Amino acid sequence: MAAQSISILAIRDCRIRLMRGGSGAPLVFLHGGGGIGVWLPSMARLARKFDVIAPEHPGFGESDTPAWLDSVGDLANFYLDFLDQLDLRGVHLVGSSLGGWIAAELAVRNATRLASLTLIGAAGIHVDGVAQVDTFLTNEEQRIRDLFYDQELAEAVIAGSQRPELEDAALKNRMMTAKLSWQPRNHDPQLRKWLHRIKVPTLLIWGDHDRVFPQDYALAYQRLISGAKVVVIPECGHLPHVEKGDVFAAELEAFIGAMRIAA
Amino acid sequence: MKFFNFHLMPYRHADLDAIAKNGSAWVTFSNRHYDAQKGAELYHEYLDQMEFADKLGFDGVCLNEHHQTAYGMMPIPGVLAGALARSVKRAKLAILGRALPLINNPLMVAEEYAILDNLTRGRLIAGFVRGIGAEYHAMGINPAYSQERYAEAHDLIVRAWTEPGPFAFLGKHYQFRYVNPWPRPYQKPHPPIWIPSQGSGSTIRWAARMRYTYCQTLSPIAAVARFFQMYREEAEKAGYQASPDQLAWSNTIYVAETDERAVREARPHLEALMNYFLKMPTEMLLPPGYTDPASMKRVRAAKVTGKPQSIEDVIKAGVVIVGSPNTVREKLAEYQDLAGFNTSLTKTQFGTLPDEMARGNMTAIAQEILPHFRDRAPQRTRPEAAE
Incomplete structure (x- = not known):
């Protein structure tokens, strides 16, 4: 794994935790509602080609919970401040699930610092008539099982999730996830009206067995963001960067590589 | 002690096996199981029981609020309170609902309660609750x-009742250019406010500070005593001595000729x-x-x-009182002294208990229990017992 560092960064009044590793063009990874987790093998692989920056969102884990934080829009604006403060340019912005929603909201507001946008199993819009699990009504173990196609992997994650030292962060993450996504559930009705404003190359990576935001969501995002490319990874659940890290990283690298050739 | 006939208005014909299969009678238990013919009968049966309680001499009747559940058919308690406002002639009318955070326009609660207070010429008791967690899934x-939202809605409603309108209200969750509800409450400055809770420390502290009556929901008597002691301590911190009238215990009582018979009759329900x-x-x-x-x-x-849980479990823990008139009197006196409350919010109908048995129970309570407690206040409440 490429070396990564952990640091604390203050953006205005809010201190957040940051994992960072590798060098190259900046790749900012926005985590989902489950929290930032660990420096994944897929991040380590991407760090061979990119400066991978994975912030822990305000209100999650060890980051501050600022009084102003009420909505995903607040986080999108926060990350615009973040990009300004770090003066990042040509950013490849990647977001998973709730992080994908933040990334889409950010790109609609201001994409001048972005080179590309990648949404992984992203929340943010609603698609009628798609069966989805209610992650607020399932118990902890079932919730983890629902995230993965490979149930052996799910069992391993369940076993690892029960360490008492993780409990505080898990409760904090869950509370903030509820605050941001309970109602309207997992989406902002205003967002889909403005997704056409996203002009940067956009990649939509979905697991074929995503039970949280099934593939139909990828297709709906594709209809709303012109030129967006969909990649569906077989035998994969809601978290391709965790469950199929190599395939995910390879697809992202290929997409960014092709983009450079086209440019 | 004052006695209120507290009703949950359960859909008592619910298919218990279907509830077990679903894992809960709440939120996800399909309303396909609701039969409107039976439901209509139940509403009238239960409202009749409330009117009967008034005639029997209960000091008040209590309505409740829960959403999307067979546990209780009172999502909008104000409708039922409206039905009772003219037929319950003497007793107080308490709504131990209005889950304020569930309502997107709390001014409607100010209006609804003010109407009921006018209709009853000042017999309304205004409950403010947060609702249980299931309500947030349901609504x-x-x-x-x-x-x-609870704090903001509460402030808005009390101001709407006490400050002459129109005035503007600008909150985080609720904003109004004009707050000026007609009618205003009949009671001055406003109806008594009661706060039911499962025992949250912050709620108890707040209720004590506001001098609102605190109602402890379904809990073992030892826990009830502990929560009421907390209330008294918080009142002292706020610079006054809480009266037992500020403490209400929500319980279930069933009376029959003998202990054995009472337990046998109440058990399945x-x-x-x-x-x-x-x-x-x-x-x-x-x-x-x-x-x-x-x-x-x-x-x-x-x-x-x-x-x-068996009926023996909940009797032993002092969640309910079931027995002969003598047993019930002894237990209730013991619990009153232990916890120091002066209001009993008593479910006389519970679970699947049919009408005839509920009425028998109400009559027995009215004849055998109420008269003995009419002038009884808590004796030497022992704070150490609550520790």
Whole structure:
């Protein structure tokens, strides 16, 4: 794994935790509602080609919970401040699930610092008539099982999730996830009206067995963001960067590589 | 002591096996199981019971609020209160609902309660609750904003009742250019406010500080005593001595000729309440944000087993009182002294208990229990017993 560092960064009044590793063009990874987790093998692989920056969102884990934080829009604006403060340019912005929603909201507001946008199993819009699990009504173990196609992997994650030292962060993450996504559930009705404003190359990576935001969501995002490319990874659940890290990283690298050739 | 006939208005014809199969009578238990013919009969049966309680000499009748559940058919208690406002002639009318955070326009509660207070010429008791966690699943309200919305709605309603309008109100969750409700409440400055809770420390502190009557919901008597002691201590911190009238215990009482007969008669109906109507997964009861992480951790650590409770369990824990008139009098006096309350919010109908038995129970309570407690106040409440 490429070396990564952990640091604390203050953006205005809010201190957040940051994992960072590798060098190259900046790749900012926005985590989902489950929290930032660990420096994944897929991040380590991407760090061979990119400066991978994975912030822990305000209100999650060890980051501050600022009084102003009420909505995903607040986080999108926060990350615009973040990009300004770090003066990042040509950013490849990647977001998973709730992080994908933040990334889409950010790109609609201001994409001048972005080179590309990648949404992984992203929340943010609603698609009628798609069966989805209610992650607020399932118990902890079932919730983890629902995230993965490979149930052996799910069992391993369940076993690892029960360490008492993780409990505080898990409760904090869950509370903030509820605050941001309970109602309207997992989406902002205003967002889909403005997704056409996203002009940067956009990649939509979905697991074929995503039970949280099934593939139909990828297709709906594709209809709303012109030129967006969909990649569906077989035998994969809601978290391709965790469950199929190599395939995910390879697809992202290929997409960014092709983009450079086209440019 | 004052006695209120407290009704949950359960859909008592519910298919208990279907509830068990679904895992809960709440939120996800399909309303295909609701039969409107039976439901209509039940509404009238229960309202008749409330009117009967008034005639029997109960000091008040209590309505409740829960949503999308067979546990109780009173999502909009004001409708039923309206039905009772003219037929209950003497007793107080308490709504131990209005789950304020669930309502997007709290001014409607100010209006609704003010109408009821006028209709009853000042017999309304105004309850303000947050609702249980299941309500947030059922009503699409964000549990993480529950406390904020409750506090803001409360402030708005009390101001709407006490400050001459129109005035403007600008909150985080509710904004009004004109706050000027007609009618104004009949009672001055406003109807008594009662706060039911499961025992949250912050709620008890707040209720004590505001001098609102605190109602402890379904709990073992030792816990009730502990919560009431907390209230008295918080009142002292706020610079006054709390009266037992500020403390109400929500219980279930069933009286029959003998202890044995009372237990036998109440058993299936009470166990239906405990093991079917009340059951729900932790995720439904405590959605994230509904309580602070510290309380959430305590609940998780307690690892509620969900093991079925027998009538003996809940009698022993002092959640309910079931027995002969003599047993019930003894227990109630003991509990009153232990916990120091002066209001009993008593479910006389519970679970699947049919009408005839409920009425028999109400009559027995009115004849055998009420007269003995009419002028009885808590004796030498022992704070040490609550520790």
